[in-house]
Amino acid sequence: xxxxxxxxxxKSYGNVVALHQVDLSVExxxxxxxxxxxxxxxxxxxxxxxxxxxxxxxxxxxxxxxATDIPANKRxxxxxxxxxxxxxxxxxxxxxxxxxxxxxxxxxxxxxxxxEVLDLVKLPHIANRKPQELSGGQQQRVSIARCIVYNPxxxxxxxxxxxxxxxxxxQMQLELKRIHxxxxxxxxxxxxxxxxxxxxSDRIILLNDGEVEQMGSPEELYxxxxxxxxxxxxxxxxxxxxxxxxxxxxxxxxLCSGDEIWTRPAAFAAPGQKVKAMVRPENVNILRPEQQANxxxxxxxxxxxxxxxxxxxxxxxxRLEGNATVVAQExxxxxxxxxxxxxxxxxxxxxxxxxxxxxxxxxxx
Ligand SMILES: Nc1ncnc2c1ncn2[C@@H]1O[C@H](COP(=O)(O)OP(=O)(O)O)[C@@H](O)[C@H]1O
Ligand SMILES: [Mg+2]
Numbered sequence: 001x002x003x004x005x006x007x008x009x010x011k012s013y014g015n016v017v018a019l020h021q022v023d024l025s026v027e028x029x030x031x032x033x034x035x036x037x038x039x040x041x042x043x044x045x046x047x048x049x050x051x052x053x054x055x056x057x058x059x060x061x062x063x064x065x066x067a068t069d070i071p072a073n074k075r076x077x078x079x080x081x082x083x084x085x086x087x088x089x090x091x092x093x094x095x096x097x098x099x100x101x102x103x104x105x106x107x108x109x110x111x112x113x114x115x116e117v118l119d120l121v122k123l124p125h126i127a128n129r130k131p132q133e134l135s136g137g138q139q140q141r142v143s144i145a146r147c148i149v150y151n152p153x154x155x156x157x158x159x160x161x162x163x164x165x166x167x168x169x170x171q172m173q174l175e176l177k178r179i180h181x182x183x184x185x186x187x188x189x190x191x192x193x194x195x196x197x198x199x200x201s202d203r204i205i206l207l208n209d210g211e212v213e214q215m216g217s218p219e220e221l222y223x224x225x226x227x228x229x230x231x232x233x234x235x236x237x238x239x240x241x242x243x244x245x246x247x248x249x250x251x252x253x254x255l256c257s258g259d260e261i262w263t264r265p266a267a268f269a270a271p272g273q274k275v276k277a278m279v280r281p282e283n284v285n286i287l288r289p290e291q292q293a294n295x296x297x298x299x300x301x302x303x304x305x306x307x308x309x310x311x312x313x314x315x316x317x318x319r320l321e322g323n324a325t326v327v328a329q330e331x332x333x334x335x336x337x338x339x340x341x342x343x344x345x346x347x348x349x350x351x352x353x354x355x356x357x358x359x360x361x362x363x364x365x
Contacts, residue, residue, distance in 0.1 A: 009058030018044040033197040036207035078152030082162045084143040086131040093127040117145040227362035242277040257320035261298040262351035275356040281329035283353035287346040296348035307338035
C-alpha cells in the first residue's frame with residue numbers, strides 16, 4: 001500500500017515559494033529520506049504531510065485516502081522532533097504513557113506497552129527518571145519510544161539527530177535502522193546530511209530549492225546522479241566543463257584542457273554540445289611509475305597543487321592545463337606519499353566511472 005502520496009503540491013509563504021509541483025510517494029514499510037540543503041523545503045514538506053500546515057494547492061493522500069482536509073490529530077501519524085519535546089516535570093514512564101492515556105488505554109496495558117518500547121530502545125531501567133537526568137542520546141531514544149508506543153502508521157522525523165555529536169549520531173542511526181527493521185514501520189526522515197541519508201534509506205528523495213531533483217535508492221543517486229547538483233550533494237565529484245565529440249556505445253568529450261576522455265553514453269548529449277563530465281575522486285588514480293596503466297580508458301597529465309591527509313583517506317589536488325582542478329582520493333597507506341606542489345602527475349580512470357551531465361538542469365528520465 002502507498003502510505004503517503006503528494007500530488008502536484010505547492011506551498012508558498014507570501015512571495016516565498018517553498019515547494020513547487022511536488023509529486024512523490026512513500027510505500028508501506030519503506031524508510032525514505034528527504035534530503036537537501038537548508039531552506040530547500042524539507043520541514044515544509046513534513047509539516048504538510050503531518051497536517052500542521054495546509055498546501056497552497058495540490059492533494060495529500062495518506063494510506064490511500066485524501067487527507068488534505070483532515071486535521072493533524074486524525075491522520076494517525078507520529079512525529080519525532082530535533083529538540084525531543086519531552087515534558088520536563090514528568091517521569092520517562094509518564095512521558096511515554098502520555099499518548100496512551102490520551103487514547104484512554106487501561107493502566108495495566110499502558111504499563112506493558114511502555115515497558116516493551118523501553119526495551120526496544122534499549123533503556124529498560126530509566127522509567128522513573130526525569131528527562132533532565134538523561135543524556136541527549138537517551139532523551140532522543142525516549143522521544144522515539146514515545147512516538148512508536150501508540151503504533152502510528154507512519155513516523156515522520158525532522159532532523160532528529162541534529163543535536164547529537166557525531167559518534168552518538170552514528171550509533172543512533174544504526175539503532176533507528178534496527179527499530180525500523182523490527183517494527184517494519186513506514187518512516188519518513190528529514191536530513192541535510194548526505195551520509196545519514198546513505199546510511200539509513202531504502203530510498204532518498206533529493207530536494208533542490210522546493211523541487212524534487214531526484215529520487216531513488218542510495219546506489220542510484222550515487223552512481224547515476226541526474227545533475228551537477230545531485231552529483232555534488234551526494235558524495236564529492238569532479239565536474240569538468242567539456243564538449244561532446246563522438247557518440248556511440250561510449251561517448252568522447254573534450255575537456256577545456258584539450259584532453260579527450262571517454263564517458264558512459266548519454267541519450268541527451270549531441271555532438272558539439274557543452275556538458276559537464278563527472279568522475280568521483282575515489283575513481284581517479286594517480287599513476288605512479290611502478291603502476292601498470294592497464295584498464296584505464298582515460299589518462300591525462302597535470303601538475304600537483306597539494307595533498308591533504310584526512311585520516312583514512314588522502315586527497316590529491318591536481319591542476320590541468322587551462323586551470324581546471326581535479327581531486328584524486330586514495331586510501332592512506334604506509335609509504336603512500338603526499339604530492340609535492342609543482343610535481344608533474346598523470347591521472348587515470350575508467351570510462352565506466354565517467355558520466356556526462358547537462359551544463360544546467362537535470363537529465364529527465
Ligand atoms: N513560516 C514561514 N514563513 C515564511 N517563509 C517560510 C516559513 N517557513 C519556511 N519558510 C521559507 O520556506 C523555505 C523552505 O523552508 P523549510 O521548509 O524550513 O526548509 P528546510 O527545512 O529544508 O531547511 C525557506 O526559504 C524558508 O525561509
Ligand atoms: Mg528544516
